Amino acid sequence: MRNKELFERAQLTTPGGVNSPVRAFRSVGGTPRFITRAEGPYFWDAEGKRYIDYIGSWGPAIVGHAHPAVVKAVQTAATLGLSFGAPTEGEILMAEEICKLVPSIEQVRLVSSGTEATMSALRLARGATGRDKIIKFEGCYHGHADALLVKAGSGLLTLGNPSSSGVPADFTKHTLVLDYNNAQQLEDTFKAMGDQIACVIVEPVAGNMNLIKATPEFLNTMRRLCTEYGSVLIFDEVMCGFRVALGGAQSLYNIKPDLTALGKVIGGGLPVAAFGGRADLMAHMAPLGGVYQAGTLSGNPVAVAAGLTTLKLIQADGFYTSLSAQTAKLAQGLTQIAQQAGVSFCADSIGGMFGLYFADQVPASYAAMMQTDKDQFNRLFHAMLDGGVYLAPSAFEAGFVSAQHDDAIIAATLDIARTAFAQY
Ligand code: KE4
Secondary structure (H helix, E strand, O other): OHHHHHHHHHHHHHHHOOHHHHHHOOOOOOOOEEEEEEEEEEEOOOOOOOEEEEOOOOOOOOOOOOHHHHHHHHHHHHOOOOOOOOOOHHHHHHHHHHHHHHOOOEEEEEEEEEHHHHHHHHHHHHHHHHEEOOOOOOOOOOOOOOHHEEOOOHHHHHOOOOOOOOOOOOOOOOEEEOOOOOOHHHHHHHHHHHHHHEEEEEEEEEEEOOEEEEEEEHEEEEEEHHHHHHHHEEEEEOOOOOOOOOOOOHHHHHHOOOOOEEHHHEEEEOOOEEEEOHHHHEEEEEEEOEEEOOOOOOOHHHHHHHHHHHHHHOOOOOOOHHHHHHHHHHHHHHHHHHHHOOOOOOEOOOOOEEEEEOOOOOOHHHHHHHHHHHHHHHHHHHHHHHHHHOOOOOOOOOOOOOOOOOHHHHEEEHHHHHHHHHHH
């Protein structure tokens, strides 16, 4: 009852009772769980029920919730003051760590959200090239900057509202929305207007229309065309950065973007995001150049303490080998259980990210993803929730595993899934 009471009360003062739409359970139905605390792979709701958590705050909790080292770093930083609005050594250490781990990033600017990171990268690409047109892909979500809220995935797709109201047509007339994993269409578009394209922005591993991996051909074509036409290639690694590999998706595909947007993991759960890349591009940023961007809490010392500690922890030997193995175990186990129950279902994973699909094969495009059975997903979601497993509350979101999801946790999850699929 307490969740229900809290949800009713929350709606009196906050639209939909939530501070981010996907949390409202609109896509899956039912009452959102109000979380009181989290530790390792678990979190607890206001009724004291424990869940195995596969959201991990949508990616940040990669080392597990309330990791002692991260909490200690935050506590120590907080005693020294919460925010100064002046440069700190911690921001240098953070920038150096990001540049070390993501070699395509020669210079980086810290911001407070993924939206700020992609919005700033877009403005930089337009400022540096003097061009207006941008290319994004249907089903990819890059935060809620106006120019990008066109057939975005994530919350908007979940709400069945492929583009946001309140965004004037003028703000999106330069945004071309193409099909993810369609290299030929990209080729044709550049042939037609490549000299007008400021940038291409892409999730190299898409996680906002559920999980879809880019094909190497798609990304290599993008890289070649951007180089040929002088357009900026922006990899939005807010979700997949430090999630699929230590060097992000770009290290797996061995492709060097011109700019990268980062977030989530680099804040370890506190508000840190970043954009960065080629030094010649970043030199356009104020106060050096004419592209303006600013932020009161950019590089906040307490948030940087959480992020820096997390970045150190993920560099432990074998961290991603183990994380990838555990995530694959989950995906393969769920697929096996569903197929034994005669349910048309499959799952995929990469690094610490996974996708669940009520379909015969893993979708490779937005159109294929939209063909998956959303109602069947919603049934699974609630059966798992009742059993104590918290999946993303939408058929169009990816799932996340932490370093604390050990064999016992995966086995417990699969036991609950066995019961769930038996009801199909
Ligand atoms: P934020 O502004 O939410 O920090 O980041 C926006 C963003 C940018 N780029 C990518 C690839 C992202 O996945 C996101 C945010 N992801 C969603 C998860 N689907 C955040 C969850 C939410 O909207 O509440």
